[in-house]
Amino acid sequence: MRIPRIYTEQPLQVDSDIELDDNASRHVGKVLRMQAGRELVLFNGQGGEYTATISDVGKKKVRVSIASFDDVERESPLPIHLGIGISRGERMDWVLQKVTELGAARITPLFTERTEVKLTGPRLEKKQQHWQQILISACEQCQRNTLPQLQTAQRFEDWLPSVTEASRFVLHHRTDTSLAKSDKPTSVALLIGPEGGLSAAEIQRAQQQEFLPLALGPRVFRTETAPIAAISVLQYLWGDLS
Template sequence: MSLAARLFVEQPLAAFAPDEDFALPPGAARHVQVLRLQPGGEVLLFDGSGDEWTAAVTAMGRSEVRVVLRQRHSIDRELHPSVTLAVVMPANDRMDGIVEKACELGAWGIQPLMSERSVLRLTGERAQKKQAHWQGVAIAAAEQCGRTRPLQVAPVLTLSAWLAGLSARGESALERRWLLSPVAAEPLRVRSRDGQGPIVVLSGPEGGLSAEEEEAARRHGFQAVQLGPRILRADTAPLAVLGWIALGGIEAAATAS
């Protein structure tokens, strides 16, 4: 028996009564049409609230697909602690892969950044279009991997503006901030033993962050960590850290201490 398709919808599903049918938004409707589901066919819907609903198709048309909700499921497939990747964007569309894999591995959010050595630079409407595109990549990844809360892609910022924003927001003292750096850094397994709060991982571009940028990050509470003797690519390093966390690296390091 094949699994029901999982579809993200932007409307709050809890607002619909159990016997109330409604039209799917265009994106989700197209998926159902491509699958050629007929009335009575089942899909799984989620809206980012953390819950998932079994729904049945009630009507299939060329321009509209209507469904009715059958059962609500409370599901937690999120990564604990929450992890945000602050990534200086790599070139050649490799950011798509970072967003996709980060969502699969459980990251809560991604902050795209520009630094002194950035190859890819985005501003204005182009930056907004890229953010929307990456959010679509995250939604598609969430549909595939079973998450009920798609990874959130923040607007593109310069590294300096983002660091200044961290200070302005007054982040919790429990938040752990890690700077990926081969310079004057402790191994990740050692640093990960400190604290139990949310994690923010700052990762640089091809060629790394400048010495001035690393120092600025340290002034904002980031502690340098290194991932081993090899230099990882800009699109490999943040995912390596995230994969290590997702697969229980923090718990293993705590047990070994």
């Protein structure tokens, strides 16, 4: 029987009893319908994971007993920072889920010239919380114990000068530069536009900030396909995909 993995923000310690937070309790008790005596794996993003057993399932809270700790980590040796133009509908959700599974270390949603999604104030805050929950669920599924860092959505022009990764690439299908021509980096920033791509001015501005134009073959990818393809190649060449 599969043992569910549950994320909680709480401090975790061996030989302690805790009540899971509201989201985790609801998922364990209402969605999974687990009962006392069932085993869980808990993680809080601080490193490693904990085995625990459900001691009580109440109407609103689930209580667990933590038994042991495993310091296993499944993070890529290549830190990847994805700057991605915000896309419409479920495309953005899908991208966040998949790049988490592929090991992205940091993700920054970007408002670009061709971004059609308008988010400000409470709507932006609610969307950030929604995106964060997608990262949590993806980590629970793919067995990562460290959550990717989700930056607050920001304007493209504000994000560019803040990038500090050693190697920087902007996906651009009108170039013949490929990753095969690049030396192994210690960290990577990857810039990808929304539907319609980045404008010529944005690509030029990125290149002025030492972003190298990068092509992944002769075909033009959709905005939700491009980061999956690019990060897969990065992880295969220099990360932990084999």
